[in-house]
Amino acid sequence: MATDALRPAIRIRPGGPARFVFRGLVFVLALTGFGQLPIYNRYYLSDLPGFGWLADYWATRFVHYAAAALFLGLLAHRTARHLFSPRARRRLTRSGALRAGILTVLVLSGGLIVVKNFPGVFLSDAAVIAVDLVHLGAATAFLLAQLAAMLARRPWTEPLAREPIPPFNPRPETPRGT
Amino acid sequence: MPISRRAFLKGTLAAAAALAATPATEASAGADAALATLIDIRKCVGCGACVEACRGANAAKFPEPQKPFPKMYPSRVKAADWSGRREVDDRLTPYNWLFIQRARVVIGGRETELTLPRRCMHCTNPPCVKLCPWGAAKQLPNGISRIDPEICLGGSKCRSVCPWDIPQRQTGVGLYLRLAPSFAGNGVMYKCDRCWERVAAGEIPACIEACPEGVQTIGPRKEIIARAHAIAEEIGGFIYGEKENGGTNTIYVSPVPFAELNRGIEKGEGRPHLEPVPDTMDEANRLAAALAIAPFAGAAGAFLRLVSRAREREAKEETHGD
Numbered sequence: 001m002a003t004d005a006l007r008p009a010i011r012i013r014p015g016g017p018a019r020f021v022f023r024g025l026v027f028v029l030a031l032t033g034f035g036q037l038p039i040y041n042r043y044y045l046s047d048l049p050g051f052g053w054l055a056d057y058w059a060t061r062f063v064h065y066a067a068a069a070l071f072l073g074l075l076a077h078r079t080a081r082h083l084f085s086p087r088a089r090r091r092l093t094r095s096g097a098l099r100a101g102i103l104t105v106l107v108l109s110g111g112l113i114v115v116k117n118f119p120g121v122f123l124s125d126a127a128v129i130a131v132d133l134v135h136l137g138a139a140t141a142f143l144l145a146q147l148a149a150m151l152a153r154r155p156w157t158e159p160l161a162r163e164p165i166p167p168f169n170p171r172p173e174t175p176r177g178t
Numbered sequence: 179m180p181i182s183r184r185a186f187l188k189g190t191l192a193a194a195a196a197l198a199a200t201p202a203t204e205a206s207a208g209a210d211a212a213l214a215t216l217i218d219i220r221k222c223v224g225c226g227a228c229v230e231a232c233r234g235a236n237a238a239k240f241p242e243p244q245k246p247f248p249k250m251y252p253s254r255v256k257a258a259d260w261s262g263r264r265e266v267d268d269r270l271t272p273y274n275w276l277f278i279q280r281a282r283v284v285i286g287g288r289e290t291e292l293t294l295p296r297r298c299m300h301c302t303n304p305p306c307v308k309l310c311p312w313g314a315a316k317q318l319p320n321g322i323s324r325i326d327p328e329i330c331l332g333g334s335k336c337r338s339v340c341p342w343d344i345p346q347r348q349t350g351v352g353l354y355l356r357l358a359p360s361f362a363g364n365g366v367m368y369k370c371d372r373c374w375e376r377v378a379a380g381e382i383p384a385c386i387e388a389c390p391e392g393v394q395t396i397g398p399r400k401e402i403i404a405r406a407h408a409i410a411e412e413i414g415g416f417i418y419g420e421k422e423n424g425g426t427n428t429i430y431v432s433p434v435p436f437a438e439l440n441r442g443i444e445k446g447e448g449r450p451h452l453e454p455v456p457d458t459m460d461e462a463n464r465l466a467a468a469l470a471i472a473p474f475a476g477a478a479g480a481f482l483r484l485v486s487r488a489r490e491r492e493a494k495e496e497t498h499g500d
Binding site for chain 1: 254255302308309316318319326333338424425458462465474475477479481483
């Protein structure tokens with residue numbers, strides 16, 4: 001019984017397929033995000049076979065939006081698994097907390113840019129410049145933090161001290177006679 | 179008058195709700211406040227008074243580049259220098275933000291020449307403004323889009339995303355000179371700003387004021403569009419700019435179809451076309467719904483999976499119990 005209680009109902013491992021999906025989306029988002037700057041054509045990147053579309057701002061913007069939607073879905077999925085499951089028994093490491101903080105800034109500033117791009121939306125000059133620079137800065141900071149974490153093998157989360165916990169029950173029983 | 183905390187919070191929430199609702203509707207304060215210009219092609223005689231007035235009114239804004247230009251890398255990056263050709267007025271340049279375009283067309287079996295002033299269309303949702311990576315291009319609530327020469331780095335993304343390739347570059351001027359001139363930036367982009375300072379002061383743009391034939395009029399966009407339709411109905415004419423690129427604040431009315439005008443004009447660099455233009459910003463904007471739904475879908479997926487696993491576990495335990 002005690003052994004059974006110690007076994008997690010949901011295994012939230014730092015690895016798994018989600019890790020590769022996460023890294024793949026980060027790569028696509030970084031590639032298309034920096035593609036919003038006029039650099040790929042200048043520095044021959046769009047001359048590489050198969051990369052011609054990187055010089056097309058409309059194509060990179062569309063792919064950036066699509067990848068961002070998948071990325072937000074994945075982030076919400078992973079976060080919800082931690083929050084909903086009392087048996088996940090993991091917490092953010094310092095490196096994970098730093099990256100999560102930067103990601104929050106990145107997502108919020110990206111959301112503002114999406115709203116700004118709708119017709120009839122007017123932000124002040126200072127707000128537009130600030131949001132653009134914050135998004136670019138947060139993206140650069142996240143890439144550096146992610147790279148450092150990968151090189152130093154710092155995981156996002158670490159296990160909490162193991163202790164017996166009740167299994168997750170979506171339909172908790174009401175004690176009889178109450 | 180003192181404001182209670184409750185009243186302050188109520189007011190703040192109301193303001194936040196109003197702000198949140200802004201992007202959802204075309205009929206926002208910004209869209210309502212937009213001024214548009216009507217260009218009645220029938221009246222234009224091609225005298226060029228508007229071009230001269232534009233150059234005079236904006237002379238102080240024209241670039242004075244520093245020479246020699248910094249050497250730029252890699253070698254494919256070329257300098258764009260119009261400073262020795264300031265007099266060119268048959269196309270758009272950094273020193274000529276408005277020009278007269280001439281079209282050979284056939285009206286009633288007779289070949290004739292029509293002339294029309296061409297400049298920035300001032301789109302209602304301008305890609306040059308919305309996609310500028312530095313916020314150097316700005317849109318004013320009155321519908322004017324302008325490029326801030328103090329911030330622009332001359333990367334020319336605004337021209338790449340403009341359906342009419344309007345902004346024109348001058349090398350050797352602007353902020354990039356103080357950053358890394360050899361490796362990033364290439365000057366400043368210039369285009370019509372519809373005399374935004376004059377409009378802010380309650381005046382009308384110089385080109386409109388100077389026209390002896392009254393070709394252009396300016397007013398609230400809804401009124402200008404209504405007037406354009408009235409003229410088009412009266413003469414059996416055609417409209418350009420109302421729907422192009424999702425709508426612009428420059429509405430042309432012509433007695434001949436714009437497809438025919440487009441065939442009759444000289445097109446190319448600095449000489450914009452008159453073709454139909456789809457809403458370029460709309461394609462990715464449609465994905466905004468997916469961006470809004472994705473987090474909820476991801477969270478719901480995690481929760482459902484958790485519930486499903488727990489039920490499987492429960493069923494397994496019941497089976498073992500039997």
